[in-house]
Amino acid sequence: MLEIKDLDVAYGYAKVLQSVSLNLEKGQMAFLIGRNGAGKTTLLKTIIGLLKPQKGSILYQRQEITGLPTEDLYSKGLRYVAQEKKVFGNLTVQENIEIAAFASGEPLDVALGKVISIYPKLKDFLKIKAGQLSGGQRQILLVGRALVGEPRLLLIDEPTQGLAAIVIEEIVNILSSLKEKISAIIVEQNLAMMNRLADRLYILKEGKVVKAITDKSQIKQTEELEVFL
Amino acid sequence: MENYFKRKSGEDLPNSIGMFSRDRGIIGLILIAIFFLLATPLLSTHRVTDFMIFCIFAMSFDLLYGYMGRLSFGHMLYLGTGAYGCGLFINYISGNFLLAIFIGVVFAGLLAMILGLITVRATGACFALINLAFNHIGFFLVLSPLRGITRGEDGFGVSPSKLGFLNLSSRPAMFVFVLICLLLVFYFLRKLTSSPYGILIRSIKEDETRVRFLGYNTFLYKWLTFVIAGGIAGLAGVLTALNYNFVNPNAMDVNGNVGVVFACLIGGSGHLYGAIIGGMIYMVISNFLPIYIYRWEMFLGFSLLIIVFRFRMGVWGYLQKFFDYLERGGVVSRFLKREAI
Numbered sequence: 361m362l363e364i365k366d367l368d369v370a371y372g373y374a375k376v377l378q379s380v381s382l383n384l385e386k387g388q389m390a391f392l393i394g395r396n397g398a399g400k401t402t403l404l405k406t407i408i409g410l411l412k413p414q415k416g417s418i419l420y421q422r423q424e425i426t427g428l429p430t431e432d433l434y435s436k437g438l439r440y441v442a443q444e445k446k447v448f449g450n451l452t453v454q455e456n457i458e459i460a461a462f463a464s465g466e467p468l469d470v471a472l473g474k475v476i477s478i479y480p481k482l483k484d485f486l487k488i489k490a491g492q493l494s495g496g497q498r499q500i501l502l503v504g505r506a507l508v509g510e511p512r513l514l515l516i517d518e519p520t521q522g523l524a525a526i527v528i529e530e531i532v533n534i535l536s537s538l539k540e541k542i543s544a545i546i547v548e549q550n551l552a553m554m555n556r557l558a559d560r561l562y563i564l565k566e567g568k569v570v571k572a573i574t575d576k577s578q579i580k581q582t583e584e585l586e587v588f589l
Numbered sequence: 590m591e592n593y594f595k596r597k598s599g600e601d602l603p604n605s606i607g608m609f610s611r612d613r614g615i616i617g618l619i620l621i622a623i624f625f626l627l628a629t630p631l632l633s634t635h636r637v638t639d640f641m642i643f644c645i646f647a648m649s650f651d652l653l654y655g656y657m658g659r660l661s662f663g664h665m666l667y668l669g670t671g672a673y674g675c676g677l678f679i680n681y682i683s684g685n686f687l688l689a690i691f692i693g694v695v696f697a698g699l700l701a702m703i704l705g706l707i708t709v710r711a712t713g714a715c716f717a718l719i720n721l722a723f724n725h726i727g728f729f730l731v732l733s734p735l736r737g738i739t740r741g742e743d744g745f746g747v748s749p750s751k752l753g754f755l756n757l758s759s760r761p762a763m764f765v766f767v768l769i770c771l772l773l774v775f776y777f778l779r780k781l782t783s784s785p786y787g788i789l790i791r792s793i794k795e796d797e798t799r800v801r802f803l804g805y806n807t808f809l810y811k812w813l814t815f816v817i818a819g820g821i822a823g824l825a826g827v828l829t830a831l832n833y834n835f836v837n838p839n840a841m842d843v844n845g846n847v848g849v850v851f852a853c854l855i856g857g858s859g860h861l862y863g864a865i866i867g868g869m870i871y872m873v874i875s876n877f878l879p880i881y882i883y884r885w886e887m888f889l890g891f892s893l894l895i896i897v898f899r900f901r902m903g904v905w906g907y908l909q910k911f912f913d914y915l916e917r918g919g920v921v922s923r924f925l926k927r928e929a930i
Contacts, residue, residue, distance in 0.1 A: 408802070410798070429801075430798075430801045431804050431805055431806050431807075432804075433804075434803060434804025435804055439802075440802050442799070446796060446799060448791070448792045448795045448799070449795065450791065450794075450795055451788060451791060451792060451795075455788045458785060459785065459788050459789060459792055459800075459803060460803050462785045463803045463805055464804070505803075
């Protein structure tokens with residue numbers, strides 16, 4: 361599904377990623393963990409085309425997508441949910457979904473149905489401005505919007521950051537329902553969530569992958585992983 | 590791209606423009622027409638016609654600034670291009686004013702197409718100043734290098750010929766013609782801004798990068814919006830030339846941009862009704878205040894400061910808030926509570 365080889369990314373002279381390699385099979389969920397500044401968000405931004413790598417390649421469904429513009433990757437099924445939980449606050453919830461529906465060519469009612477099916481409460485908020493939603497509802501809206509059309513690979517940056525436990529549970533349930541249907545790379549510090557969802561784990565430190573775990577039983581040994589957070 | 594201009598589902602529009610949703614659009618058109626008709630006995634037909642033309646210009650600017658969030662200090666360039674395109678066509682080629690209108694709008698649109706390729710790549714102050722620079726260039730082009738055909742500062746007269754029963758030299762005919770143009774522009778922009786395309790340009794205003802995450806080539810939409818705004822500003826220019834039967838470099842004067850910015854801010858940017866209300870307020874101030882206050886522009890400056898610091902929603906924004914309050918039953922429920930006590 362996704363193969364990253366020897367990726368180097370820099371902001372000016374500062375190298376942020378060095379020789380990063382990563383593999384993801386169809387239907388798998390890979391988690392990226394690491395301390396602040398380890399390069400997790402940079403890696404997602406590079407995959408989605410917001411940053412151009414200095415070296416290395418990104419193969420998606422055996423096609424080279426390195427350096428392709430962000431907008432071109434949407435039609436290939438890549439969806440990026442950024443960290444800041446920023447919806448289009450002055451648009452209504454429905455318009456937020458509608459803009460994604462038209463991008464993917466999916467009829468609005470189908471798109472709405474898809475988003476509401478993962479979070480039925482959203483039906484009551486369709487006509488209100490998305491800026492009025494709580495942080496958790498915004499995050500769910502963003503994940504739901506990423507499911508509009510035919511997504512194949514979700515890139516989600518810290519989906520549970522700053523959210524209440526009950527909302528985190530809802531988000532985990534949503535992502536859990538997508539397992540084996542959609543592939544995902546998730547940046548996350550929540551080890552409980554990782555335990556439930558991760559098929560692969562990549563630990564980043566100072567821009568390098570210091571450990572790649574593909575064995576699920578090892579992922580569950582959270583005490584060992586805590587040192588990397 | 591045409592799909593983006595119409596909705597695929599039969600659902601109602603989201604209530605993004607307050608109480609004036611789709612059903613009430615026709616009522617809005619009727620109210621606008623009645624308002625301008627009632628204004629004619631008070632302000633003279635010629636003046637109201639001038640006011641309506643400015644409202645068309647303000648709506649074109651609002652599409653760019655209020656909806657897409659791109660503040661331009663050079664929108665007068667397109668008004669001037671429309672005016673000169675129409676005037677020169679009538680003077681040198683044919684007196685047919687319908688063709689002249691078409692030519693003026695096409696000229697302005699074409700210029701916006703070309704310059705838009707450069708300008709829409711910029712944002713913020715850079716966008717505003719690049720447009721200002723082009724406006725300056727346009728102004729000095731018609732003033733000096735092209736004076737052989739534009740007659741420089743003196744300008745030239747525009748006398749369109751009659752077309753059947755249509756004679757735009759008659760003030761009432763011109764009034765009706767401009768009113769129809771205003772209503773058509775309003776209807777077109779209303780359709781456009783409440784379509785998915787409208788949602789898209791409002792999203793660009795909020796966060797362009799995130800629109801790109803959704804697979805949109807934002808450059809294309811920004812450019813298209815710039816061209817549409819330029820074309821409509823060109824129409825306002827054409828109508829100005831026909832209303833005054835005269836074109837001179839004032840039609841392209843960079844100072845004119847202050848007026849349209851003021852109109853959109855005072856009326857409430859991002860709302861077509863706001864552009865019309867703001868356009869009317871600005872025209873009333875600029876037409877009547879100089880009679881009483883010598884340096885009336887100072888008043889404009891102070892008003893702008895007050896709007897920017899205190900009343901950012903503009904007149905329409907506050908009216909909308911008031912309508913929403915009424916709709917939620919604020920007044921009625923308070924009255925009923927008082928009666929119950």
